[in-house]
Amino acid sequence: MAEFTRLQNCLALIRLRNPPVNAISTTVARGIKESLQKAITDDTVKAIVICGADGIFCAGADIREFKVHKTFDIQLGDIVDEIQRNKKPVVAAIQKLALGGGLELALGCHYRIAHAEAQVGFPEVTLGILPxxxxxxxLPRLVGVPAALDLIISGRHISANEALKLGIIDKIVNSDPIEESIKFAQRISGQSSQELQMTSDMVADKSSALGPPKGYTSKATIEFFFYLTVPGLCCGM
Ligand SMILES: C[C@H](O)[C@H](C)C(=O)SCCNC(=O)CCNC(=O)[C@H](O)C(C)(C)COP(=O)([O-])OP(=O)([O-])OC[C@H]1O[C@@H](n2cnc3c(N)ncnc32)[C@H](O)[C@@H]1OP(=O)([O-])[O-]
Structure with missing residues (x-):
């Protein structure tokens, strides 16, 4: 599930809870979607923090459901789009791990604050799929195409420090990233909506060089990954 808490000072906290690694099951995805709706439609909420329960952000889609469902009625990509469309700033507080869909959820947020010992990555390739x-x-919008390809193709986890250098994470803390994210969200929620709009417009301008932000992986990219991940076919390259 995802727990919605209305905090003091015009903030909302959405906490993913699905032991042991807060994986995004159908129930968790529904919980995030409903919590976002509550936070977005409540005019007294000025900023939102997303975090995980029990000291871990999220290890990605719940792989236990891969055997059960062929299609999912709630798509994580739609939730990411919803966060990005939303004018209220959303901060991801990353403790321990943000992997796969967990990292995608964090990338959808406007800011990411991680604990110094956290790790992030896209391990999908090890399951034979793509993010x-x-x-x-x-990811390419934040770190450029070569670094994004390296992370997606290798599936490796990187440290918070490397993620900070690449630009995936905005800030590293040695204290509790949830507390830090709440403080940060409180600070930016004091900014006028005009200032926030200007910032998000500047980010959108900068990333527009990489083409439209939405949509699925292009056919060419899928073919590229297919060749790289199917051993027999790599020989032909
Ligand atoms: C939309 C998006 O684009 C796509 C489609 C996706 O997101 S696809 C999904 C992408 N995510 C992954 O591929 C993450 C896979 N997991 C790991 O890499 C590791 O598990 C770990 C997170 C680094 C922890 O390692 P660990 O050595 O500390 O302990 P563990 O013993 O391995 O794992 C501890 C417990 O957590 C369970 N677990 C781990 N990851 C899980 C997951 N994603 N879903 C459900 N359970 C998971 C695992 O079965 C075990 O359970 P139990 O045995 O205790 O009952």
Whole structure:
């Protein structure tokens, strides 16, 4: 599930809870969607923080459901789009791990604050799939195409420090990233909506060089990954 808490000072907190690694199951996705709706439609909420329960952000889609469902009625990509469309700033507080869909959820947020010992990555390739919830579009916008390809193709986890250097994370803390994110959200929620709009417009202008932000992975990219990940076919390259 995802727990919605209305905090003091015009903030809302959305906490993913699905032991042991807060994976995004159908129930968690529904919880995030409903919590976002509550926060977005409540005029007294000025900023939102997303975090995970029990000291871990999220290890991605719930792989236990892969055997059960062929299609999912709630798509994580749509949730990421919803966060990006939303005018209220959303901060991801990353403790321990943000992997796969968990990292995609964090990339959809406007700011990411991580604990110094956290790790992030896209391990999808180890399951024979690609990041399917906007990660292939959002990561290159932040770090450039070569670094994004390296992370997506290798599936490796990187440290918070490397993620900070690449620009995936905005700030590293040694204290509780949830508390830090709440303080940060409180600070930026004091900015006028005009200032926030100017900032998000500047980010949109900068990333427009990489083409439209939405949509699925292009056919060419899928073919490229297919060749790289199917051993027999790599020989032909
Ligand atoms: C939309 C998006 O684009 C796409 C489509 C996706 O997001 S696809 C999904 C992408 N995510 C992954 O591929 C993450 C896979 N997991 C790992 O890499 C590791 O597990 C770990 C997170 C680094 C922890 O390692 P660990 O060594 O500390 O402990 P563990 O013993 O391995 O794992 C501890 C417990 O957590 C369970 N677990 C781990 N990851 C899980 C997951 N994603 N879903 C459900 N359960 C998971 C695992 O089965 C075990 O359970 P139990 O046995 O205790 O009952």
């Amino acid at each position: 399917g919830a906007r990660g292939t579009q959002l």
